[in-house]
Amino acid sequence: MSKARTLLGLVFLALGLWFLLAVFSSDEEPPAALQTFTSSAQCAECHAEVYDEWKASQHSISWTNPRVQALSNEFANQDCIDCHAPRPVFVTGIGERVLPRTARRPEGVDCISCHLLGDGHVAGTKTIPSAACSPVATLDLGRPDFCAGCHNQHKTVDQWRESDWPDRDQDCFTCHMAFRDGDPNRGRSHVFPGGNDLAMLQRAVDLRARRDGDGVAVELENVGAGHAFPTDERSRRADIFWRPASAPDRTPDGKTTWRHLYRIRDPYRTETDMPSTLVHAGETLRVEIPEVPDEELVVALFYMREPYFDDPALPDPEAKGAVLVHTVRVAPR
Missing domain, CATH: 2.60.40.10 (Immunoglobulins)
Structure with missing residues (x-):
């Protein structure tokens, strides 16, 4: 009889352990190690469409554009450097004037400028800890104040605020980062059309x-x-x-x-x-x-x-x- 009780106890113990493992274990993959970003080219492996759009945009040539080089006297006018080769917006502060960087200036206004957070994660529309770049859902990424660090130096964002467009729920992203083919599931275009279009x-x-x-x-x-x-x-x-x-x-x-x-x-x-x-x-x-x-x-x-x-x-x-x-x-x- 004691052997039967012992066997029954072991069965209940195994079932208990199985239940605890089922409750407390997770199917989620472990968080990815934070990367050190030294070039926006690193983003192309996973985000090829976005990267190709950005490469075709004015943002990607904000430093190398011959017209910009001429108007800034090859950036002898140092006030121009801030917005044409900015540090990450989230590091300098939303709505604050951006600060110039010294590295990778030929990449202009790049992925790192707009998406890198101060803690090394990447700002995105979803939080995915297991993804290679560890994106974190960041609402500020889709607000006009995010653009203001560069584009309010000549009062463009203020002009928008003073118009009736905010009441119509239309902002910078409505025109300059529209959804691809009008489909929110496809994400926003990174071509950034403007006065060049x-x-x-x-x-x-x-x-x-x-x-x-x-x-x-x-x-x-x-x-x-x-x-x-x-x-x-x-x-x-x-x-x-x-x-x-x-x-x-x-x-x-x-x-x-x-x-x-x-x-x-x-x-x-x-x-x-x-x-x-x-x-x-x-x-x-x-x-x-x-x-x-x-x-x-x-x-x-x-x-x-x-x-x-x-x-x-x-x-x-x-x-x-x-x-x-x-x-x-x-x-x-």
């Missing part, structure tokens, strides 16, 4: 023109930008030109036939005698072309990321690669 420029503003007495009334309405047009770098500008539809592109001596009407631009801090002519979200700019010829006219909006013409007395929108955004034809009277 013609389709986005065309969606931002609507150009209209009509006869008004002896002249032409021209309107430019900011219909699709949640901030001013143009915005960000003060070097960016938009110009309205016009000419007769019958005019050739160039005169026989090679000069432009476009006639300058109006410039839209935020002046540099040193240009204290120049007013800002930005068109803010929802606003409409109205200007007049006086006493135009009674023939078909073309009114055009050009956009460029450099503010200067070779000959200010005779602005030539096509000589330095300005982008033609919109044209409107005005019929004769």
Whole structure:
């Protein structure tokens, strides 16, 4: 009888141990060891699509872009370094001006700049301890204040705050990091379209023109930008030109036939005698072309990321690669 009791006790003990193991054991994989990130190329192995999108973006060339190099005098203007080769945003603080880094500057605004947390983990949309980069769900990653460290140096985020876009639940990510194919399950695009994207420029503003007495009334309405047009770098500008539809592109001596009407631009801090002519979200700019010829006219909006013409007395929108955004034809009277 004692042997039977002993055997029964062992059976109950085994069942008890099995139950405890079943309750307290976990199917989760152990946390991955934290990595040391020295290049965004490390991210490509697991995030190839995101990495390829970033490589095609302006963020990836924010340091090496020849235009940026020229405007910053090859970064002799050290104020430019902060945003063109920033330390991780989460290290310097959400909403605070970013600080410059000394390593991997040619990678520009890279994966590490935006995703590396101060404790060595990586900011993401999900917490996955077993993943190679140990991502942690971080809500701040999807808030406009996250972008402000760089993009509020010229008040772009403030312009958004002052618009009605926050009330419409539309922010930086709605336009500049849209879901791939509109599908939240596919995640957000990392191409970051902006002033370099013609389709986005065309969606931002609507150009209209009509006869008004002896002249032409021209309107430019900011219909699709949640901030001013143009915005960000003060070097960016938009110009309205016009000419007769019958005019050739160039005169026989090679000069432009476009006639300058109006410039839209935020002046540099040193240009204290120049007013800002930005068109803010929802606003409409109205200007007049006086006493135009009674023939078909073309009114055009050009956009460029450099503010200067070779000959200010005779602005030539096509000589330095300005982008033609919109044209409107005005019929004769």
